[in-house]
Amino acid sequence: MGNVYNTPMFTSEVLKDQVIVVTGGGSGLGKSMSRYFLQLGAKVVITSRNLEKLKNTAQELEAETSGKVLSVKCDVRNYDEVEAMLAATLEAFGKVDGLLNNAAGNFISPTERLSAHAFDTVIDIVLKGSKNCTLALGKHWIKSKQEKAVVLNIVTTYAFTGSAYVVPSATAKAGVLAMTRSLAVEWAKYGIRMNAIAPGPFPTKGAWDRLLPGDLKEKFDIRKKVPLKRVGEHQELANLAAYLMSDFSAYVNGEVVTIDGGEWLQGAGEFNMLEHIPQSMWDMLEAMIRAKKK
Numbered sequence: 001m002g003n004v005y006n007t008p009m010f011t012s013e014v015l016k017d018q019v020i021v022v023t024g025g026g027s028g029l030g031k032s033m034s035r036y037f038l039q040l041g042a043k044v045v046i047t048s049r050n051l052e053k054l055k056n057t058a059q060e061l062e063a064e065t066s067g068k069v070l071s072v073k074c075d076v077r078n079y080d081e082v083e084a085m086l087a088a089t090l091e092a093f094g095k096v097d098g099l100l101n102n103a104a105g106n107f108i109s110p111t112e113r114l115s116a117h118a119f120d121t122v123i124d125i126v127l128k129g130s131k132n133c134t135l136a137l138g139k140h141w142i143k144s145k146q147e148k149a150v151v152l153n154i155v156t157t158y159a160f161t162g163s164a165y166v167v168p169s170a171t172a173k174a175g176v177l178a179m180t181r182s183l184a185v186e187w188a189k190y191g192i193r194m195n196a197i198a199p200g201p202f203p204t205k206g207a208w209d210r211l212l213p214g215d216l217k218e219k220f221d222i223r224k225k226v227p228l229k230r231v232g233e234h235q236e237l238a239n240l241a242a243y244l245m246s247d248f249s250a251y252v253n254g255e256v257v258t259i260d261g262g263e264w265l266q267g268a269g270e271f272n273m274l275e276h277i278p279q280s281m282w283d284m285l286e287a288m289i290r291a292k293k294k
């Protein structure tokens with residue numbers, strides 16, 4: 001048996017008959033989380049700009065899990081398309097219980113090299129896209145007096161720290177986090193819970209091609225930035241997402257759960273650089289410090 005974190009966490013169908021919309025569900029982490037939702041009994045609507053990709057993913061996931069997947073072409077930047085996606089979901093499944101705001105756009109660049117349109121593009125996908133889906137589904141849940149619903153937003157750890165060279169993404173993800181915390185309070189009275197996950201590095205083609213192009217992958221061994229000295233496994237993120245989508249987390253609301261092996265804290269702690277001091281030097285350093293007392 002491999003490591004336990006590669007293993008599905010739940011042993012029963014905790015999402016049975018739940019209908020969950022996963023934006024950007026055709027690839028990367030969205031696909032991995034969709035797969036696990038299906039294994040747990042959910043019906044999943046995967047959406048993105050590329051219908052062919054979605055259909056291939058749907059076919060693959062249905063064959064793997066025997067679950068039901070609906071593919072809907074929907075650019076989250078356009079509210080009309082999001083409303084149409086909601087209508088297609090309701091037509092196919094009669095209801096919707098969960099929204100996973102996972103779609104994103106991002107690339108590394110010195111900010112002064114960006115055109116205004118480039119900056120807007122990332123903001124529009126991440127912040128406006130998450131807002132569009134949340135608003136459309138939220139209005140539906142409130143109007144139809146649905147007993148309960150869940151929104152889960154995928155942010156990043158730099159939503160709270162900020163980060164150079166991905167400034168549009170950091171700005172947008174911070175906005176999504178603010179929306180999460182705000183609506184968790186405002187919409188709780190309608191039975192809508194809202195949480196976020198802040199993942200550290202989980203390799204995907206979409207992210208790695210844009211954030212570590214060419215030989216940057218070799219130049220910056222991302223594992224070295226993580227105290228646990230490894231990147232994340234898709235299953236362990238899927239385990240967390242399934243928990244936050246399920247009723248097991250019914251009292252968790254307005255929370256952002258970091259899953260990064262301690263990465264962002266390693267960059268933050270004032271004296272974390274002392275990690276580089278060899279064990280053999282500590283006797284000498286202690287002696288020097290104690291000597292000051294005399």
Ligand code: HXC
Pocket residue numbers: 104105106107108109113114115116117118119121122156169199200201202206207210211
């Ligand atoms: C500077 C760039 C650029 C680059 C595009 N632009 N790439 N500017 N450097 N590398 C500019 C374009 O010139 C244009 O501006 C504007 O951005 C829009 O570009 P388009 O290609 O027309 O946009 P679009 O087709 O909508 O594509 C959006 C995209 C693309 C974000 C640029 O990368 C995309 O489709 N991404 C989706 C998937 C993705 O990004 N996945 C990674 C998520 S990873 P002008 O002015 O010329 O019109 C992630 C991880 C975070 O979020 C944390 C990791 C630890």
Ligand code: NAP
Pocket residue numbers: 023024025026027028029030047048049050053074075076077101102103104105106125129154155156157198199200201202203204205206207
């Ligand atoms: P990815 O495979 O590139 O996923 C992004 C998805 O968003 C794609 O499926 C893409 O599909 C979709 N998308 C992009 N623009 C869209 C639009 N305008 N409308 C609808 N869908 C759109 O990358 P990923 O790594 O799995 O990222 C998934 C999420 O995790 C993102 O929110 C990302 O910020 C977050 N995250 C990832 C990491 C990591 O290490 N991988 C770390 C922290 C956070 P189309 O191109 O077909 O539209």
